[in-house]
Amino acid sequence: MTLDDELRAALAEQAARREGPAPDTAAIRAGGRTIRRRRRRLVVASSVLAVLLVVGAGLGLAAGVRETRDADVPSGSASGVGASTRVPWCVPDEDRNGGQLIVGVGAPIRTVCRADRSVTLWHHAGTTVLTRHGTTYRVADGRLTPLGHRYGDVVMSHDGRLAAWLDLSTTGTSCGVLPMEVYEVATATEVAMTQVEADSCAHLAGIDDLGRVYVASAEDRPGVLDVRMFDTRTREWTRVVDVPAPSGYGLITYVTADGFAVQIAEHTTSRPYDSATRPLASLEGRVDTAGRFVAEQEVPIGRGRWSPDRSLVVDQQPEGVVVRSADLARRLALDLPPDLFQARQERLPEADLLWESPTSVLAVSGLQAGSPVYRCDVRSGSCEHLDRLGQPALGNGAHPAGDPNPVRPDS
């Protein structure tokens, strides 16, 4: 028997073993109707936008840049973020070879959730979503609730109420005009379905406390940062102006209560093929109602992850993972293995950091499934290796306002 014949037989044999679950035609129909509605809305939105641009050009207005009216700016809210969060974990399902379970959110949910960026579990402020093969799901109450038939990295508002993602399913890249969806996760309600209007490859940076979603693009253009803001209340896009030229290729490092921070310093290694850089410091600013970036302070924080109670920030620095108080008065290095979390000449670490509670952080070196997970007490800096299977959900870098109940590091 030739290899061709063997292959035919092997494929037929594997296929014959699989019946698959019975189709749920009601769910398929419901999903199809949702897709149809979204397509129509997208077409209408695109048509309206095209008309507006033509009219705007005719009137001599700057196309694509709009002012936001004061009356349109909502009041911020960050309720419920002070409470401890239960970080869900994706663990192997021993009953199914190759399957996984989500544990820590209601009853165990049988699914595929390996954290390898193609199937990813996202968690922030008590809200968890799963992105998997073209669909984003709310993870709660022991089940997966489809939110949208989209795919892309997810960002959440600091209170965990809103989640947004780009649709990469059409082009397979983050370049060009892309649909973007914003959902209120708890109610599985679509807040907005719109299109990113960035000039270049887009990166979804986060959602501030005013419900404004920031999208940045800077690919292949060092020192140029194009930031667009979508206001979920007014449903308008605004180009953010007066954004300082960032260092290198850095983008937005984190989103704040009413704006964002941009990288102003970065760390690199000297090895030519290791082109990855890590932000070292940022310039925080607010974005006013006219879409202007108003610089406020330079801070020694890179890609900061802010604690649920708004008092602390943790980020990866060359010397390791560092926790600072929000007023920068205190600084504490976490006691993590240097070989995994400190920069070396040949390697730049990239920790995935997630606040488990107002006083503890989960730290994973790199994003590969199977990397060791550590739990660190941010008051003492001590860390323990969590000897358990699976991976925790990934975090979100949103930085809230205020400092209602600070918890300071002890040293």
Place this chain on the structure above:
Amino acid sequence: MEHEDFDEFVAARWVPLFRLAYLLTADAEAAEDLLQTAMERTFARWPTVVRAEAPEAHVRRLLVDAVIADHRRGARPREWLRAMGPKRAVPAEKEEEDAARGHLLLWPLVCALPERQRAALVLRYYEDLSESDAAAVLGWSVRTVRSEAHDAMRALRRGLAATSTEAVDG
């Protein structure tokens, strides 16, 4: 009910399409997700799909597109096959084919192939599509289909040879 023929189509073709999705993804959960999404998209355009082409071909193309798109988006390639590599010189083709003892040995090697190569093989050897028909489904040129399938078969031969060598060594 709206588009009753759609339900008939799903009932009739769900199992074979699920099997195709499984071979493309090598993962039952992912196959279910892919097929559900493809069916939803098909329902969303049902009148157009029925008018323009055979619905099954439409779903098949959506499945293949999704698998290849996942690969483009950066899903980590499965490196097992390349990491193993042949430990000795690759034997002649006849010997390699002799090494293919049983179907079960091949499936893990197929699973380890990059998505593009696996898609080309599944369409050619499971769906029995010609190179030009496979090219139409994949959206590639015939030359690309031939090249991907050739690379895939070569990888399978090397994998079989390595497995055979290990068995002898062991």
